[in-house]
Amino acid sequence: MAIDWFRFGSPQAFFPVAGKMVPWFAFLAVAFALPGLYLGFFVAPTDATQGESYRIIFIHVPAAWMSMFLYLVMAGWAGLGLVLNTRLSGMMASAIAPTGAMFTFVALWSGALWGKPTWGTWWVWDARLTSELILLFLYLGFIALKAAFADPQRADRAGAILALLGAVNVPIIYFSVQWWNTLHQGASVSLTRAPSMAATMLAAMLLMALAAWMYSIAVALARVRSIILERERDMAWVRMSAGT
Template identity: 75%
Template sequence: MATLTASRSRFFRYASPATFYPLAGRLWPWFAAVAAVLALAGLAIGLLIAPTDATQGDSYRIIFIHVPAAWMSMFIYLVMAFYAVLTFVFQTRLSAMMMRALAPTGAMFTFIALWTGALWGKPTWGAWWVWDARLTSELILLFLYLGFMALQSAIDDTRRADRAGALVALVGVVNVPIIYFSVKWWNTLHQGASVSLTRAPSMAREMLIGMLLMALACWMYSIAVALVRVRALIVERERDAAWLREAGEA
């Protein structure tokens, strides 16, 4: 019991902006550096080493950014929902700030996934955009991110913005499966008009390694950017707090 309370208080100590601010300041350069190294390695493998695809030629190489971006777009939304739960359960202000700091990155990856998908679709399917189930769900995910950010920026009171944003993130995450399946069924109803994705051909090992490296790079990049953004949010919100003035940052 005593250890439990101890670890709890330790957890909450890092949930306090005053403790987290310098920690984040120390950590983010490391994450950024690791992201850069991984991205370089991933790109080198993806663009130079991985073999040309038998059916798609070199245009498939876009997956080295497309697939990690698509993964991140969904994963970041899940992480936001997780922080939303923390916001409600523990009333920690930092979790709400993390949620807010992650949203633009999530939206960016969603946009990249859509954009690179379109770039790949043109040579492969002959169209920039097809109303494929996955593409359409991804588009709606982008709308969810935009709605979250629009609401956050429209509310001046930070407590209300945090709580309202957390509620929107939770409602969104509950609805994502419903949206995904309905879009899938919609797709089968309109079979004639759409192009179904062919099964992914068995992937060369180099391709897989390159993709995983890029995914890790995106991951590290997201953490670094979120930490930088959360530091900015802390400065903005705690500008009157004594600890920040002592740190000489405000």
């Protein structure tokens, strides 16, 4: 049986589907976060060099991953909207941006809190930290640009161009630790080699990353529902379901 995926491209069809999915993803986020936090903060062993302060990676690393990944997802949705002219794509991009900005902010702050006890400084202007800061500015610019247009369709298309323009930054952030001598350490988990951390630590970190994923999906879906209602408030189906 073929599923008509394009049917879900219409906000009207997507609205109830998203509504059904939100509680599930919210539940999964909690279901992953609780064991993740327990493993990370109570079970995982103390680090040989850093002692207890390394435990911030259970927040920091998932947040940093999400900050980059959500940008790509956002730019992907935005680009899709630009090419296919589907209404839902722009709304999805709008819904993802605040979550991405939040994770970027969390990654920067948790990084600062980690840097002080380990490196001995809150902040250095190395390539990794600087490019992550730029990512935050890109998110804020995207949100501001979208907010500056009265016509949502114009906002979607202008935002999409900016999002694609800024996407160049993501690989720079990711590879900065390999390309330059940075104070920031390299990646602890990568596709090309075995992870460089103890199994419990890795399990806790991956659980937290999954929780961050599920949280992002739940929040993005909930937010996209609000955006759909706001933008389509004059449409018959919204009025009918609102009972007016």
